[in-house]
Amino acid sequence: MNIYKPLANRYDAIKYKRCGNSGILLPQVSLGLWHNFGDVDLFENSQEIIFRAFDMGITHFDLANNYGPPPGSAEENFCKILKKHLAPYRDELIISSKAGYYMWPGPYGEWGSKKYLIASLDQSLQRMGLDYVDIFYSHRPDPVTPLEETMGALAQIVRQGKALYVGLSNYDAETTRRATEILNSMNTPCLIHQPRYSMLDRWVEDSLLDVLEEKGIGCICFSPLAQGLLTDKYLKNIPGNSRAAKPHGFLQKTTITPELRKKVFKLNTVAVRRGQSLAQMALAWILKDDRVTSVLIGASSVGQLENSLKCLNNTTFASEELDDIEKILAV
Ligand SMILES: NC(=O)c1ccc[n+]([C@@H]2O[C@H](COP(=O)([O-])OP(=O)(O)OC[C@H]3O[C@@H](n4cnc5c(N)ncnc54)[C@H](OP(=O)(O)O)[C@@H]3O)[C@@H](O)[C@H]2O)c1
Numbered sequence: 001m002n003i004y005k006p007l008a009n010r011y012d013a014i015k016y017k018r019c020g021n022s023g024i025l026l027p028q029v030s031l032g033l034w035h036n037f038g039d040v041d042l043f044e045n046s047q048e049i050i051f052r053a054f055d056m057g058i059t060h061f062d063l064a065n066n067y068g069p070p071p072g073s074a075e076e077n078f079c080k081i082l083k084k085h086l087a088p089y090r091d092e093l094i095i096s097s098k099a100g101y102y103m104w105p106g107p108y109g110e111w112g113s114k115k116y117l118i119a120s121l122d123q124s125l126q127r128m129g130l131d132y133v134d135i136f137y138s139h140r141p142d143p144v145t146p147l148e149e150t151m152g153a154l155a156q157i158v159r160q161g162k163a164l165y166v167g168l169s170n171y172d173a174e175t176t177r178r179a180t181e182i183l184n185s186m187n188t189p190c191l192i193h194q195p196r197y198s199m200l201d202r203w204v205e206d207s208l209l210d211v212l213e214e215k216g217i218g219c220i221c222f223s224p225l226a227q228g229l230l231t232d233k234y235l236k237n238i239p240g241n242s243r244a245a246k247p248h249g250f251l252q253k254t255t256i257t258p259e260l261r262k263k264v265f266k267l268n269t270v271a272v273r274r275g276q277s278l279a280q281m282a283l284a285w286i287l288k289d290d291r292v293t294s295v296l297i298g299a300s301s302v303g304q305l306e307n308s309l310k311c312l313n314n315t316t317f318a319s320e321e322l323d324d325i326e327k328i329l330a331v
Pocket of ligand 1: 233300
């Protein structure tokens, strides 16, 4: 064991916000391990990113059973870092995991049955070397399994002490409302919702954010940089080490069309006027909404993490800036 010595002033660097009506404060920027923490990635780099995040006051690390690749390897790599270097700080961390997507063959390896959720969390705990996770999510709604069964599994997991809190991810507004009511009837409040939200994908604005506010549920927005599209990295070309250039993952080179580049170029001009990087402006733009608790970012380097975190230096927008952004996004 070689215990990491974090910066003593780490909690001065970042802002924390209450997650819905709960007792939990989350950092306004949290770190996700979907990409850059699998066995295909350089372990030393992953470790440096975690250490730097912790040093900068990031207390929340988000995982899922299928993060890698290969699936499960992000949880295993996180365990190696945690066990060897961060074990004494477990009580300073909010660690989440999820189940919902494909993990193993046969009828019990994905979606939302009690059988799958309970087994998957047991596997995640084993991979991470933990007794419990702080938050466990149903990763996606299951169109076939009764909502009562999926929510019943979440409530059971909390009763068993395997998770302290539960959350929903990728649930639409109406299903979120119903799921929350079922959870409440089982005395297991829903802590948080994890939807995709960025300048390029604004579905949550229709009604989900209102439901979350009404029900006192926190909101942590994933892919707030649209997987890197809302940064300056693709303005000229597709860098060889970028997510779009990698063989795994969902960001395709074909997504980066000349029209999108034009839009991003214009957004970048607004960001420069504000004295921010485009990444910082894209994150600040989400955080300006009081209903949002945290932005859940990814990073492939310590430099990116440091750059993104500086979004907190300015999360307010002049109305002309907001108008300019709306006009650019509308095209
Ligand atoms: N619940 C769900 O269904 C779900 C789905 C997806 C993600 N998530 C969660 O959300 C987390 C974040 O997702 P994401 O990785 O797609 O988030 P993101 O923040 O939108 O994208 C991260 C990528 O953007 C680039 N980047 C980050 N900061 C940058 C900066 N300052 N300057 C230039 N480029 C920068 C990097 O790309 P390069 O790698 O190309 O350098 C990085 O890998 C995941 O790790 C996961 O925890 C949840």
